[in-house]
Amino acid sequence: MNPPSQTHADSNRILVVDDERIVLTALRETLRLEGYEVVATSDPLEALDIIQRTRFSVILTDQQMPVLTGLEFLAQAKEVQPNAVRILITAVLSLNTVIDAINKGEIYRFIVKPWLREELLVTVRNAVQRYELVLNNEKLQAEALDMNRRLQEQVDRVNAQNRELERLNTTLHENLDRSVQLCLKTIETFYPVLGGRARRTLELCKAIGEGANLPADQRKILEISAQLHGIGLIGTPRELIRKWQLAPDSLSEAERALIELHPALGQELVGFVADLGPVSSVIRAHRERFDGQGYPDRLSGEQIPSLARLLAVCIGYASSNGDAAGIEAVKSQSGTAYDPDAVRAFLRCLPKAVVPRNQREVLLSELQPGMVLATGIYTYNGVLLIPEGQVLNQPQIDKLKNHNLMSPITQNLVIYC
Numbered sequence: 001m002n003p004p005s006q007t008h009a010d011s012n013r014i015l016v017v018d019d020e021r022i023v024l025t026a027l028r029e030t031l032r033l034e035g036y037e038v039v040a041t042s043d044p045l046e047a048l049d050i051i052q053r054t055r056f057s058v059i060l061t062d063q064q065m066p067v068l069t070g071l072e073f074l075a076q077a078k079e080v081q082p083n084a085v086r087i088l089i090t091a092v093l094s095l096n097t098v099i100d101a102i103n104k105g106e107i108y109r110f111i112v113k114p115w116l117r118e119e120l121l122v123t124v125r126n127a128v129q130r131y132e133l134v135l136n137n138e139k140l141q142a143e144a145l146d147m148n149r150r151l152q153e154q155v156d157r158v159n160a161q162n163r164e165l166e167r168l169n170t171t172l173h174e175n176l177d178r179s180v181q182l183c184l185k186t187i188e189t190f191y192p193v194l195g196g197r198a199r200r201t202l203e204l205c206k207a208i209g210e211g212a213n214l215p216a217d218q219r220k221i222l223e224i225s226a227q228l229h230g231i232g233l234i235g236t237p238r239e240l241i242r243k244w245q246l247a248p249d250s251l252s253e254a255e256r257a258l259i260e261l262h263p264a265l266g267q268e269l270v271g272f273v274a275d276l277g278p279v280s281s282v283i284r285a286h287r288e289r290f291d292g293q294g295y296p297d298r299l300s301g302e303q304i305p306s307l308a309r310l311l312a313v314c315i316g317y318a319s320s321n322g323d324a325a326g327i328e329a330v331k332s333q334s335g336t337a338y339d340p341d342a343v344r345a346f347l348r349c350l351p352k353a354v355v356p357r358n359q360r361e362v363l364l365s366e367l368q369p370g371m372v373l374a375t376g377i378y379t380y381n382g383v384l385l386i387p388e389g390q391v392l393n394q395p396q397i398d399k400l401k402n403h404n405l406m407s408p409i410t411q412n413l414v415i416y417c
Contacts, residue, residue, distance in 0.1 A: 010055040010056060010057050010131075011057045011128050011131055011132055011135075012035070012036055012037050012057070012128075013036070013037045013038075013039070013054070013055065013056050013057060014031055014036050014037070014038050014039070014056060014057065014058045014059075014060060014124065015038075015039050015040075015041075015047060015050065015051065015054075015056045015058070015059045015060065015084075016028055016031070016038060016039070016040040016041075016060045016061075017040075017041055017042070017043075017044055017047045017059070017060070017061040017062065017065070017070075017073065018040075018042060018061065018062040018065070018089070019042045019043075019062065019064075019065045019066060020042075020062070021042060023062065023089075024040050024041075024042055025040075027040070027060065027120075028040040030117060030120065030121070031124065034121060034124075036124070039054065039056070043067075044061070044065055044067055044068040044073040045067060045068070047059075047061075047073065047077075048073070048076055048077065048080070051077055051080050051081050051084070052080060055081065055084075056081065056084050057084060057085060057127070057128050057131035057132075058084065058085045058086075058087060058124060058127045058128060058131065059074065059077050059081070059084050059085070059086050059087070060087045060089065060124070061073055061074060061086075061087070061088060061089065062088075062089045062090070063088055063089065063090040063091075064090075064091070070088050070089070070090065071088065071101060071106065071107070074086045074088065074106060074107055075106060078106065083131065083134045083135065083138070084131070085108045085127035085128070085130050085131050086106065086107045086108055087107065087108060087109050087110065087111060087123060087124070087127060088101070088107045088109075088110045088111070089110070089111045089112075089113060089115070090110055090111075090112065090113065091112065091113035098110045102405070108127055108130065109123050109126075109127065109405070111123060122406075122407070123406075126407060126408055129408075130408065133410075137239075140237045140239075144237060144240065144254060144255060144258070145254065147254040147257055147258065150254075150258065151257070151258070151261065154235055154236075154258075154261070154265070157235050161234075161269055162268060162269065162272045166272050180224050180227055180228065183227070183228050183231055183270075184198060184199075184227045184228065186231075186234065187228075187230055187231055187233075187234065190233075190234050190238075191233070191238060191241055191361075191412075192359065192361070192374070192375060192412055192414045193245070193359050193360055193361050193414060194230045194233060194241070196356065196358065196359035196374065196414070197230070197315070197318050197319060197358070197359075198226065198227050198228070198229065198230055199227075199356050200318035200322075200355050200356050200358060201226040201227075201229065201311070201314045201315050201318040202223055202226040202227050203353050203354055203355045203356065204226070204314035204317060204318060204346070204350070204353050204355060205222045205223050205225075205226040205310070205311065205314050206219075206223060206353070207349040207350065207352045207353035208222075208310055208313075208314065208345055208346055208349045208353075209222050209223065210349070210352070211345065211348055211349030211352060212310075212345050212349065218307065221278045221279050221282060221307055222282070222307050222310060222311060224276065224279045225279050225282040225283055225286065225307065225308075225311050226311060226314060226315075228266065228270055228279065228283060229266065229282075229283050229286045229311065229315065230262075230266070231266045231269050231270065231283070232261070232262035232263055232264070232265035232266030232267070232268075232269065232283070233259075233262045233266075234269075235265075236258060236259070236262065240255055240258065240259070241259075242361060243255070244259050245319075245360075260287070260295040260296055261296070262287075263283060263284050263285070263286060263287050263295065263296050264284055264296050266280075266283040266284065267280040267281065267283050267284035268280075270283055281305055281308075282305055282307045282308045282311060284296070284297075284308075285297070285299060285304050285305050285308035286308050286311045286312055286315065287312070288300075288303075288304045288308065288312070289312075289336065289337045289338075290304070290309070290335060290336060290337060290338055290339050290340075291335070291336045291337070293336075294337075301339075304339070309338070309339040309341075309342040310342045310345065310346070312337070312338055312339075312342070313330060313338045313339075313342045313343055313346045314346065316329070316330055316333070316337065316338065317329075317330050317346070317350075318355070318358070319358075320358070321358050321417045322355055322357070322358055322417075327347070327350070330343060330346065330347075331343065331347075357374075357416040357417065358416070358417040359374045359414050359415065359416055359417065360414070360415060360417055361412050361413065361414050362413050362414075362415055363413065364400060364401060364404055364409060364413060367392060367397045367400065367413070367415075368392070368397075369392055369393050369394050369397065370391065370392065371391075371392045371415045371416075372389065372390070372391050372392070372415060372416045373386060373387070373388055373389060373390050373392065373413075373414070373415060373416075374388065374414040374415055374416050375388050375411075375412075375413075375414045376388045377400065377409065377411065377413065378411060379403070379407060379409075380407055380408070380409075380410065385399070385400065385403065385409075386400070
């Protein structure tokens with residue numbers, strides 16, 4: 001028998017398992033006073049039967065119990081309700097065993113007897129929040145599998161954004177630079193690495209516009225296109241963007257279709273700002289390839305707008321680490337991905353460009369000594385843990401990981417490449 005489908009209504013429901021009646025009662029009453037719906041039992045076998053019928057956001061259990069230990073019970077509970085957040089209460093289990101269980105995903109946190117009330121409540125509250133995040137992530141994954149529905153939902157979101165941009169157009173068109181900066185800030189807030197790449201691309205486009213003696217209006221179009229070329233990715237699942245940037249060949253057909261939609265979506269979004277019509281055409285074509293193998297329209301050669309050909313080279317280099325390998329990558333794709341004339345113009349102007357350092361997003365587990373933070377790291381309550389620009393050392397990384405065990409760090413971690 002499978003338990004009912006998960007819903008956000010389950011977030012308030014907690015299962016408590018402890019063979020000591022006094023402890024069981026204390027846990028149940030403490031959590032009920034905080035507004036949680038609590039189901040309590042002293043029998044782990046009965047608890048296994050309960051989770052077959054009822055969904056829980058959090059499962060809280062003692063380690064030392066007859067028939068099954070807490071870890072044994074949680075291992076079976078994970079098979080039935082993998083998304084339920086599992087918390088172990090222990091007084092005697094070795095720390096290494098508990099940490100190993102956390103690292104393997106068997107449990108989320110552990111609480112040491114006797115516990116502090118506030119520690120217990122904060123741990124449960126964080127567990128409920130994690131359950132909500134898991135549900136949201138699963139929803140996004142399910143939507144990605146249903147490409148037609150996701151695409152329609154995205155079009156609906158774009159239409160809503162277009163209507164909002166149309167409403168704002170009256171006040172924003174008199175200050176075009178402010179409008180562009182607002183959009184760029186939105187991109188940076190949604191996905192910091194995209195914002196960093198846009199700023200790198202902008203500096204390259206400034207240099208190429210000046211070096212190629214482009215007319216002032218053409219320079220302006222190119223520079224605005226550089227800042228906003230990624231705006232069509234807003235609304236795309238963040239994990240899909242990261243996967244596309246790190247391992248583009250691993251995308252499924254549905255995922256690739258969703259990514260390849262973003263230049264057209266960017267054109268629609270930018271086109272709703274009164275003075276950005278020419279920019280929207282460049283943004284639509286910035287992922288076209290000189291050999292015709294790009295997207296969304298499979299244009300080739302001079303069918304691609306000239307500014308889009310220049311922009312494509314700048315984006316390609318901005319996506320690299322800005323070293324000799326990045327230059328060689330651009331050269332090697334001259335005549336295939338890039339217009340040879342655009343490559344020559346880019347290489348001629350590159351020495352004059354002052355390009356910000358490239359950035360990339362990393363997981364907490366991927367942090368290494370010597371990495372430099374591109375953005376500060378904050379607690380859940382907004383307290384600064386480590387500032388932007390800090391060169392990380394091992395004690396700082398250990399501090400972050402220990403803090404994350406007690407209070408998960410939910411922000412994106414961005415470093416300079």
